[in-house]
Amino acid sequence: MASNWLLLRCRCGQSFGARQGTKPSCSRCGESSQITTTAVFTDPNTLTEAVANANLPSEISQQIENKLNEKKRKKLKSRDIANAGTIQRILKQSTDERGVLTLQSLRVCLDIEGVTEPSAEQIIGMAELQGVVHRAGEDEWKWLA
Ligand SMILES: [Zn+2]
Incomplete structure (x- = not known):
């Protein structure tokens, strides 16, 4: 048809x-x-x-906008990769009053800080390995300290 x-x-x-x-x-x-x-x-x-x-x-204006954003991103690149201190701070910021941390809250904080590397998953993974946090449920982590 x-x-x-x-x-x-x-x-x-x-x-x-x-x-x-x-x-x-x-x-x-x-x-x-x-x-x-x-x-x-x-x-x-x-x-x-x-x-x-x-x-x-x-579409053309969109392309120009993308280019500008790319430029901006490149300029910020050195700042994008967070050091251990920043990660520690972001982890604390992402923790709610119950002491629970989720990937979602972590992503929001990373976004606010403009951090693109490492990802929320990588940070949680590292923190877990270091024994800083432990998994408390589906997409939930708790601080050990
Ligand atoms: Zn419309």
């Missing part, structure tokens, strides 16, 4: 594609009521191309 593919445009300016008959919502803002159909295609490949063309200006 052949179906039509729609090139849609949201009021936010985002163009996106959807199969005819589905309830489309904007791929950028999630809006689903103020969508207009700007073109109809019979095959999804043509649609994909049309979507890419329609979003070209914002």
Whole structure:
């Protein structure tokens, strides 16, 4: 059964594609009521191309943004790899009032500190090996000290 593919445009300016008959919502803002159909295609490949063309200006700005972020990341690189003292501090910060540490809380703290290396899993693994924390449940660690 052949179906039509729609090139849609949201009021936010985002163009996106959807199969005819589905309830489309904007791929950028999630809006689903103020969508207009700007073109109809019979095959999804043509649609994909049309979507890419329609979003070209914002895609280019996205690319520039990515480049800038990459530059920023590189600049921060030396700071990204945390030393033992920083890790210790982050571990403490990630611990709640019950003395429980989770990967999730650790990830949040690493994010706040801008630390990308080592990962939350690696830090927990190291702390476990060093006997600083022990596993207290599914995704839960407790301090031994
Ligand atoms: Zn939108």
